[in-house]
Amino acid sequence: MRLTEKVVLITGAAGGQGRREALLCAEEGAIVIATDVNVQALETLETELRDVSDKDHMTMIHDISKEIDWQRIVTEVKERFGRIDVLINNAGIIGNVESYHHTTIDEFHRVMDTNVWGTYLGMRTVILVMKEQQAGSIINVSSIASMIGLGLSPYGASKGAVRSMTKSAAGDFAKYNVRVNVVLPGFIETNMIKDQLENEQRHDWYVEKTPLKRIGRIDDVAPAVVFLASDESQFMTGAELVVDGGVTAI
Ligand SMILES: NC(=O)c1ccc[n+]([C@@H]2O[C@H](COP(=O)([O-])OP(=O)(O)OC[C@H]3O[C@@H](n4cnc5c(N)ncnc54)[C@H](O)[C@@H]3O)[C@@H](O)[C@H]2O)c1
Numbered sequence: 001m002r003l004t005e006k007v008v009l010i011t012g013a014a015g016g017q018g019r020r021e022a023l024l025c026a027e028e029g030a031i032v033i034a035t036d037v038n039v040q041a042l043e044t045l046e047t048e049l050r051d052v053s054d055k056d057h058m059t060m061i062h063d064i065s066k067e068i069d070w071q072r073i074v075t076e077v078k079e080r081f082g083r084i085d086v087l088i089n090n091a092g093i094i095g096n097v098e099s100y101h102h103t104t105i106d107e108f109h110r111v112m113d114t115n116v117w118g119t120y121l122g123m124r125t126v127i128l129v130m131k132e133q134q135a136g137s138i139i140n141v142s143s144i145a146s147m148i149g150l151g152l153s154p155y156g157a158s159k160g161a162v163r164s165m166t167k168s169a170a171g172d173f174a175k176y177n178v179r180v181n182v183v184l185p186g187f188i189e190t191n192m193i194k195d196q197l198e199n200e201q202r203h204d205w206y207v208e209k210t211p212l213k214r215i216g217r218i219d220d221v222a223p224a225v226v227f228l229a230s231d232e233s234q235f236m237t238g239a240e241l242v243v244d245g246g247v248t249a250i
Pocket of ligand 1: 011013037038063064093094114142185188189191193
């Protein structure tokens with residue numbers, strides 16, 4: 001197994017991609033600490049994790065935009081397991097899909113607070129533990145909306161910041177033997193873009209834009225995250241793994 005006994009902390013784990021990633025990490029032998037703000041979906045995930053393995057998996061309520069939440073989570077995980085080997089900064093929101101001039105300042109802040117501030121706080125808090133253990137892998141989740149304009153105003157800007165922070169953190173944390181990489185999914189079938197996929201015209205536009213001619217699946221992204229979490233990627237840091245069926249290739 002590729003993540004045997006690794007302690008993996010994953011945010012947004014009750015959502016589409018996060019849930020699949022949490023379960024795949026457990027299948028690969030990890031102890032999974034799955035966090036989210038969606039209490040009900042976390043309860044379901046807890047049962048699913050226990051069905052995968054009898055490890056000491058945990059689910060925790062956690063708003064990534066709150067520093068106090070990060071401190072509580074990291075302290076508790078450190079006390080219980082003594083280490084955090086992998087952080088998957090997966091939680092995110094898309095916000096209202098409006099053009100820039102129709103996006104309110106409050107909405108812009110809301111998206112930045114979750115996607116940028118949440119990712120920053122995660123790295124900032126967990127690095128203290130990883131520095132002490134002189135090892136770790138952080139995986140941030142950006143989007144191809146950071147590479148091309150998809151009409152997703154604050155979202156694209158927030159994911160651009162996640163890409164950029166990944167590069168800086170990779171440089172900063174290398175001296176502690178901590179790697180920081182970023183995954184950039186394309187159009188993936190989850191609740192995040194459910195409304196858009198239900199619109200036939202938008203759905204067909206997404207497929208048309210994708211050279212591999214289909215919408216991405218949660219099973220397309222999770223293996224990329226597990227690869228970056230595992231020692232197989234031990235010489236990779238600051239890298240960007242695009243999982244988009246070719247959207248940004250042409
Ligand atoms: N679905 C796509 O097409 C797509 C494409 C590129 C990138 N992404 C990114 O992938 C990641 C996972 O998204 P998904 O597609 O699984 O969407 P999703 O909506 O299914 O899951 C997102 C999860 O994040 C949680 N969340 C939201 N705000 C939070 C907060 N403040 N604190 C903690 N948890 C919070 C939600 O409760 C949800 O469970 C996100 O970062 C998203 O931006 C998604």
